Amino acid sequence: MVSEVELQAFGIAEGGKLPLPWLAAPLAQALAHARSHALLVQGPAGVGQFELALALAQSWLCEARLPGGMACGRCASCHLFHARSHPDFQFLVPDALRDALGLAPDEAEGSAEPKASKAKPSREIKVDAVRKMLSFAQVTAARGEAKVVLVYPAEALNTVAANALLKTLEEPAGKLRFVLASSAPEALLPTIRSRCQPVPLALPAQDLALAWLRERGLAAPEVLLAAAGGRPQEALQWSEEGIAAQSWTELPRRIARGEATALSDWPVPRAIAAMQRLAHDLLRMSHGAGPSYFPLEALPAVPRAAPGLHDWIAALKHAARHAEHPLNAGLLMESLVAQGQRAMHKARR
Incomplete structure (x- = not known):
C-alpha cells in the first residue's frame, strides 16, 4: 500500500x-x-x-x-x-x-x-x-x-x-x-x-533505516523496525496507525493474560500478523534461537518442548486466509488470543 x-x-x-x-x-x-x-x-x-x-x-x-x-x-x-x-x-x-x-x-x-x-x-x-x-x-x-x-x-x-x-x-x-x-x-x-x-531490492542497512525513522519522529524506532522485519516503510505505517513501541513490547504479556482488548483497535490482518510474529519468536526461542520481532526481555521463557505453539501457529495461518473478511472480528480476536494464552501457559509449565 x-x-x-x-x-x-x-x-x-x-x-x-x-x-x-x-x-x-x-x-x-x-x-x-x-x-x-x-x-x-x-x-x-x-x-x-x-x-x-x-x-x-x-x-x-x-x-x-x-x-x-x-x-x-x-x-x-x-x-x-x-x-x-x-x-x-x-x-x-x-x-x-x-x-x-x-x-x-x-x-x-x-x-x-x-x-x-x-x-x-x-x-x-x-x-x-x-x-x-x-x-x-x-x-x-x-x-x-x-x-x-x-x-x-x-x-x-x-x-x-x-x-x-x-x-x-x-x-x-x-x-x-x-x-x-x-x-x-x-x-x-x-x-x-x-x-x-x-x-x-533488499532490506536497507539498519543505520539508514533508523535515521530515516527518527527524522519522522518515531520514538524507539529500533523496536518498530524489528517488529516490521527490518522494513522501514512498514514500521512508519504502523506508527501512523497508532502502534507505538511500548504497545508492541507489552503485547506478549497482555496475550499471556488473555487480554483480547490488546488488539481491539488493530485492523484484523495487522493483529493476526502481530500474533504470528509473536508465535514465530516463541518457537525460535523454544529451539534455542533468539527472537526476530520482539525484544528478548518482552518474551516469556519457553522450554524446548512447546507443542501448544504449533497448534496456535496453525490456527493463525488459517485465520490469515480470511483476515480481510472475518465473519465476526471480535470473536475471532478473542478466540486467537485465548489460544495464544493457552499456548504460552503450556510453554511455561
Whole structure:
C-alpha cells in the first residue's frame, strides 16, 4: 500500500535527492546495468519498490540527466512528472490505489463507464487498463525522450491482463519502456518474469533505516523496525496507525493474560500478523534461537518442548486466509488470543 510519505515525495527531487536514502545505490546500479526495455523491481514489501520504480521512470524521461543517468529533478520533464501530468508516462495500477496515487477516476482502470458509487474498488489490474496502455504505447513520445509504463504492484495483474501485456513486453513499440514493481514476483506469470530484467531490492542497512525513522519522529524506532522485519516503510505505517513501541513490547504479556482488548483497535490482518510474529519468536526461542520481532526481555521463557505453539501457529495461518473478511472480528480476536494464552501457559509449565 502506498503511504502518505510516498505521495509527498513523488520521484526524484531537485539535485537528485531521493525520497528514501537507501535507494541511491540500487538506483545507480539499475541505471548502469539496464539492458532490457522492461525492468522488474522485486524485494520485500515496505522497502521502496514503488519509489525505486518511480525513480527509474523519471530518470528515463528526464531531459537533463545527472552523471550516472539519474533524473535532475528540475527540468520541464521532471516538473511534469512530479505533477503526475507527464504525457509520456502512464500507470497500470489497481482501482483501489487510484485515490492514493492522485489519479483521476478514469486513469487507473481505463474504463470510460462511471463506476457504481457503492462498488468496492478493485485490487486487480484489469484488462481494460492494459488495453488503454496499448493505445498510449502506439502514439509517438510527446517530448521525444521515451514512453514509460509503471506497473504497480505487478502481482495485481489478473491472468487476462497479464496475457494482454505479454505481446507488448515481447515487442515494444519505439522507445517504450516498462518498469514493474513487485513484492511477490513468484505470483507473476513465468512468461512475464522471463521478459523482464530483475532489479533486486533488499532490506536497507539498519543505520539508514533508523535515521530515516527518527527524522519522522518515531520514538524507539529500533523496536518498530524489528517488529516490521527490518522494513522501514512498514514500521512508519504502523506508527501512523497508532502502534507505538511500548504497545508492541507489552503485547506478549497482555496475550499471556488473555487480554483480547490488546488488539481491539488493530485492523484484523495487522493483529493476526502481530500474533504470528509473536508465535514465530516463541518457537525460535523454544529451539534455542533468539527472537526476530520482539525484544528478548518482552518474551516469556519457553522450554524446548512447546507443542501448544504449533497448534496456535496453525490456527493463525488459517485465520490469515480470511483476515480481510472475518465473519465476526471480535470473536475471532478473542478466540486467537485465548489460544495464544493457552499456548504460552503450556510453554511455561
